Amino acid sequence: MSLNRREFLKRSTATCAALTAMRMGGGGLFRPASAAASGLPGSLGAAEVTSVCEMCFWRCPIVGKVKDGKLVKIEGNPKSPVNGTRVCARGNSGVQLVYDPDRVKYPMKRKGARGEGKWVRITWDEALDEIAHNIQKVKKQYGPHALAYFDHGASAENMRGIFKALGTENYTGEPAFFQCVGPAALAYLNTVGYITTGTRQYNDMGHAKAILLIGSHLGENIHVSHIREYIQGLSNGAKLVVVDPRFSAAANKADIYLPIRPGTDTALLLAWINHVISHNLYDKDFVANHCQGFDDLKAATKNYSMDWAARVCDLKVPDMVAAIELLAKASPNVNIHPGRHSTWYGKGDVGRHQSQAILTALFGAVGVPGGIYFPTKVKKGKAECAEAEAEEIQPPKVSLKEGKYPFSAPFGTVTADTIKAIITGKPYPVKLLGVNGVNIIQTIPNPYETMKAINNLDFIFCEDIMAGETAAWSDIVLPGAVYLERYDAVYSYDGLTPYLTVRQPVVPALYEAKSPYWIAKNLAKRLNIKGYTCDKEEDFIEEELKAAGLSLAKLHAEGGIVTYPGKPYRDRNELEIGTDSGKVNLAVEEFASKGLDAVPKFIPAPAPPKGYTRLIYGRSPVHTFSRTMNNEWLHHEEPENRLWLNDEVAKHLGIKDDEVVTLENQDGKRSLPIKVLVTPGIRPDAVYMTHGFGSRSPLLSRAYKKGAADGFMMTNTIEDPYMGATSKRTNFVRIVKDKKVLAIPELRPVPREIPYFKSKRA
Ligand code: SF4
Known part of the structure; x- marks a missing residue:
């Protein structure tokens, strides 16, 4: 798309503002709005005040119940079309944020x-x-x-x-x-003309016949309406393909689970794009009438074969083919989840999400039930x-x-x-x-x-x-x-x-x-x-x-x-793609004009140096980053994180489930102690922990030094060349047990296409 920088800035502003911050005011006045001590069961005889949750950025409508001047309970606003009376564990625990003694x-x-x-x-x-x-x-x-x-x-x-x-x-x-949604936002803006990953995600999982999740661990990462739509889709029979180095909560529900080598997702996506084009699985009407750059895309992806991707991604060809054909069969009602947290490897992060957007377009899954849909602005x-x-x-x-x-x-x-x-x-x-x-x-x-x-x-x-x-x-x-x-x-x-x-x-x-x-x-x-x-x-x-x-x-x-009435879906003849050309960009000329790739390329993320493994991280369903760690109820549910360690690797190292270890990264930085979860549910070339734990603030009495912080293991960062976002999956660790540094064995061979990370200490 020929979006110039000014246009990008203009279009992004609204969504980015929504992503991050709604302009706000303060409240010193107590003026319950719809106070109604209903006396119904569950009302606690309390006054009810409608408001909006902010235990995370999703902003579910809520009702706060107030008795004798004290907030006693939070529920979802029954009038809300997205969450109804439901809130998640964190939403409930807003009560404890108000009364946290460490405030x-x-x-x-x-x-x-x-x-x-x-x-x-x-x-x-x-x-x-x-x-x-x-x-x-x-x-x-x-x-x-x-x-x-x-x-x-x-x-x-x-x-x-x-x-x-x-x-x-x-x-x-x-x-x-810059440390989360930036690359995904940029990729979608330049491909389909709007950002699908704002405070809301405009992907219609509830009406999808098939859903693809790449590294999105829904179920562990919880936003009430998003999860409801996901469950609605699965309950209606949607097939699920999950790509993740870790057997996540989502992988547990998958029809096809692909335990991919970390850092190779774009290789898989490009091979899938090639397969869809070369096997005529794409939506020809949509591509001919609503896309530009098809020939460039076809030429640029023709050498990404399934055999090549299988070696690079450490997957099996029949599984990869079965997955893409399952998704193709569901098109156009197929949900290629755009992802959200996208600052993984620095180089290649925009290209990965661009590939997801391209696949969406090849399936014609734009403005249709189950695909990505158009937001309806409310004045x-x-x-x-x-x-x-x-x-x-x-x-x-x-x-x-x-x-x-x-x-x-x-x-x-x-x-x-x-x-x-x-x-x-x-x-x-x-x-x-x-x-x-x-x-x-x-x-x-x-x-x-x-x-x-x-x-x-x-x-x-x-x-x-x-x-x-x-x-x-x-x-x-x-x-x-x-x-x-x-x-x-x-x-x-x-x-x-x-x-x-x-x-x-x-x-x-x-x-x-x-x-x-x-x-x-x-x-x-x-x-x-x-x-x-x-x-x-x-x-x-x-x-x-x-x-x-x-x-x-x-x-x-x-x-x-x-x-208000929404208009998420559009007939093909009333499709308005918000790019300058009015078409979906399968090749982004604006990127090429700045010396970047119009069509994504596979840029390998270096493999762990000998003796190390890659550190990956994710979300907890009961915590929002580090900011809920001191909350009494949430701390009770999950007081500390655990290090997921592959069972074969654990056997080599003589580490047992629940043992306490520390981590040392490639630059010699050490973590706080963390308990190990020995599991076959993670590849041998990665370890995983949930983000937000391991507080080093003595002012948080419950959270202080509970678990380990992934961020304190991140000293190697790579900036994305498109917009300057910072990578967070480019760090490697080994395990320290009883003061002894244990080298991680390399149990999966690294193919020649992937260089090793050059560590000064390895
Ligand atoms: S998802 Fe949970 S924490 Fe986030 S806004 Fe909704 S209720 Fe609150």
């Missing part, structure tokens, strides 16, 4: 060394004065670009407005994009009174973005580049960092570099609810209100059944926690930044609702949600 309760100032976690309590005035003083000092001494801001979640945009108004290009190096207004007044940002003489990544994100600068600039002072010094709602020491790979960067700063402050590692390293910590204690921007859902709803306080904010809007407004005043003119936080909600012909009162009367 950041007051503004705090660091007393000991960075990371030591020693604090003194200060007043809000003192905290905001000190932040404003340091911002002004750094800006005056080094210029506006010396200020940087990392954020995530619905609490981010108020403060982001301040950094934009201060004139820095570093207004967000956002881990949710809502813009609340200008909740924004900072900002001039256009004047770029520095040499921008961090300069000539590096032709398809980088629409916002701010690349996470890895900002960290490097803080450490090196090049191309300009970055001396102050604001962090909001994200634990960058756990989230950005190579925490050692992140900590080094923090030590190079003149000043760092963070706004958060729980004091993870990043808070422990901050100079000032601000207590943010929990999502159940504040307003946020009106939330419009653009999935199969669109709706509009509002996050609002279920209980008043505890301690001295303040809403993000309050914090931004009061900091802006000190920095002479204009804007943030809403008198009270309901004002911006009312402003946004007005454009939809609604008000808070009307929304409350509707039970907190208004639904």
Whole structure:
């Protein structure tokens, strides 16, 4: 597609904003909306307040039950077309987030060394004065670009407005994009014209006749409506193909499971594309009328044979053929899941997701039941009174973005580049960092570099609810209100059944926690930044609702949600593909114009060096990254992670199930102790752990040093050449038991196409 950068930025903004952060306001007011002590069984005789969950980014509509001023239970909003009365374990446990004794309760100032976690309590005035003083000092001494801001979640945009108004290009190096969804978003945007992996995923598993999951471990990775659609599809008889080096929860349900060699997924996809074309399994009408680049695709993939892929991927040809033919038979009602977390190997991550999008198009699975579908936008207004007044940002003489990544994100600068600039002072010094709602020491790979960067700063402050590692390293910590204690921007859902709803306080904010809007407004005043003119936080909600012909009162009367008719599917003659050409790009000329591949190529990820195995990671159904680890109920369900170790490898090493080991990576970094799960359910050339454990913040009494953190084993990262995302599966470990380092045997031969990783220590 001939999308230029400006167009990419423009189109991405809406989805990326939805991905990461809805502009939000705060809530100090307790005004239960649809309070109705029904007295029905299960109601607990409590007042019911509708709101929106944020125990993860999925934002399920909920009802909070409040008795004697205390939140006692959370359920799904029965009017919600996506989750009904259901919430997941984390959604339920929002109660414990509010009442977690380790919450950041007051503004705090660091007393000991960075990371030591020693604090003194200060007043809000003192905290905001000190932040404003340091911002002004750094800006005056080094210029506006010396200020940087990392954020995530619905609490981010108020403060982001301040950094934009201060004139820095570093207004967000956002881990949710650069360490997660970025490559997948870019691939789909440039192939089918829109991002299928926003806060919502526009893939219609509920109506699919077959589903392909590549590394998506649904069931362990849980988002309520997404899982419901997946289960609906399977219950209706959809066939399931799962590609994963690990026998995941999804693999357990698969009709065909392909235990692929890590790092070779694109080889499999390209061989499948070749097979689909050469065996005439593609949708000729769709390709002829709605795609461009078919001849280029055919020529570029013709040498990727099944025999070749079988050797590279360590799979069997009959299984690979059976899988693709099963998917082809279901077309066009076939769901090639676009994936989400896509920062695996750096080079090749965009190409992998591009291949998934191409396969989707070859099957004609665009805008049809079971395929990827089109979002239906719900109209809502813009609340200008909740924004900072900002001039256009004047770029520095040499921008961090300069000539590096032709398809980088629409916002701010690349996470890895900002960290490097803080450490090196090049191309300009970055001396102050604001962090909001994200634990960058756990989230950005190579925490050692992140900590080094923090030590190079003149000043760092963070706004958060729980004091993870990043808070422990901050100079000032601000207590943010929990999502159940504040307003946020009106939330419009653009999935199969669109709706509009509002996050609002279920209980008043505890301690001295303040809403993000309050914090931004009061900091802006000190920095002479204009804007943030809403008198009270309901004002911006009312402003946004007005454009939809609604008000808070009307929304409350509707039970907190208004639904609209959706138009997810399109007849072929009314298909509007959102690319410049109006066609699906089977070859992306815009990529080629920047010296990148128009059609994906297989770029092998180096194999583990001798004696090591690859570290892979994933999600827990009861935790959201590191941020729920201290939650009493969730900690009870899963207090620590375990290291999945292949049973044959374990036998060679003399390691038994439940033994405690540590890991040492290729650069000699050691993990915290972790228990082993000996299982045939993982390949011998990989070990696996769930992400988010192994907290090193002494301020989290339950989570501290429970399990091991995958991020602390990541010191080798590769940046994606398209948009600068950072790889997270390019690190290798060996096992340390009883102080003895054990070399991992190579039980699966590595083919000649795959080079070994060159380790200085192997
Ligand atoms: S999936 Fe669970 S944690 Fe995420 S928003 Fe929904 S209920 Fe909350």
